[in-house]
Amino acid sequence: MKQNVVIIGGGIAGMEAANQLQLLGYNPIIVEQESALGGHVAQWHKLFPDMSVARDVVGRMSKSIASTNVFLDTRVVSVKSSRSHYTLSLSNGVDVTTRVVLIATGFGLFDARKKEEYGYGVYDRVITNGDLEQWMNGCADSRIPESPRSLGFVHCVGSRDLKAGNNQCSKVCCMTAVKQAIEMKELFPDSELYCFYMDLRLFGKKYEDFYINAQRDFGVHFVRGRVSEVGEDIDGRLCVKAEDTLLGKPLKIHLDLLVLMAGMVCHPQTSKVAEMLRLDVGNDGFFKSRDNLANIQESNQDGVFYAGACTGAKTIPETLAEARAVALRIHSYFNNL
């Protein structure tokens, strides 16, 4: 009989791992708390660096695991562990016994309301990167004006921020800001766009090309300096303040829309899952790998593995590479039992 592998989380990490495990002859079982597969990527519109349509990417992945056992709207309620097995009780009443559990619970988008000075949830014209992706996917959003003349993008919202409890860089949001600035300029050619950054961290393949294109072909203005506060005018326009740190002078500007680059933080379910399976959590709130160099996919528990953004901020190619690698790692785990 095929061996079970329970995968908690049906984002791209869980889906890709399921696909590979199936090809290797296992019986993956995905437990996803939402009503659909795809995780965060299913909410995005177009993906850097190739501007692939997110829906198509998720759709192709869903097709590849069409025969996989998937429990949607389901959570793990409790776990019993014996010497060689884990028995997971699910919220739908099913109990599953397995030798291997793969954690693929992903991340949470930083709650931008915590940065009160930016006015998310207070002012009408402040949205997040996630809101903008969903609007581009066709979800109505009354906060986005019909023809904005000036738009701002605030980098590092809830990332690189000791006070917000997240010291790390979220990696994807510089690139997301540049991508979204270009997309908005295409939609609103007469608008002026401003990115407020501390450093531009455009590390990946083709990312720097996006930066050059944004400057050269789309005239996006890059202002070095973190936005310190946002206010609202009587007519609803936003007044944004930052220091132009290249000039060493304070700067202010009125904008019609402000997009906050909310960072990648640990998924809110992390501590619950960690408790049930007695897994270590790092001081960043993400699951703690055995080490961060050669054993990112290994946990402190025998038979429990990680893939994707549940251990830290990751891009899609990084997530997929980990999902494929963990399938092989699980395969060798079974072979050595």
Add this chain to the structure above:
Amino acid sequence: MTDFGFSISKSATIDMDAVDMELYERVCRQVPSARICMSCGSCSASCVAAPYSGMSVRKVILALQRGKDVRTMLSNCMLCGKCSMACPRGVNTRNLILTVCRNL
């Protein structure tokens, strides 16, 4: 008016709503590479006039983007072209300087 011996300092804040970008845009149309400056400072670091005069192509581009006067800085350039050699983004710096001067 009575002179009380003190005055109000002018605000140093850059009001981006009021900044006149006309010169910057005009220069960019003639020297498109000006748009892709990434403020790395290679130009200023290699400039022979910089240590003595404060000339800096990086600062000239930034000043144009913020509507500030660039005349004093430009007057110190010797048009030697070293900065063009150093720029990793291939900004046509020497031509940029000449273009700004012609448009002033």
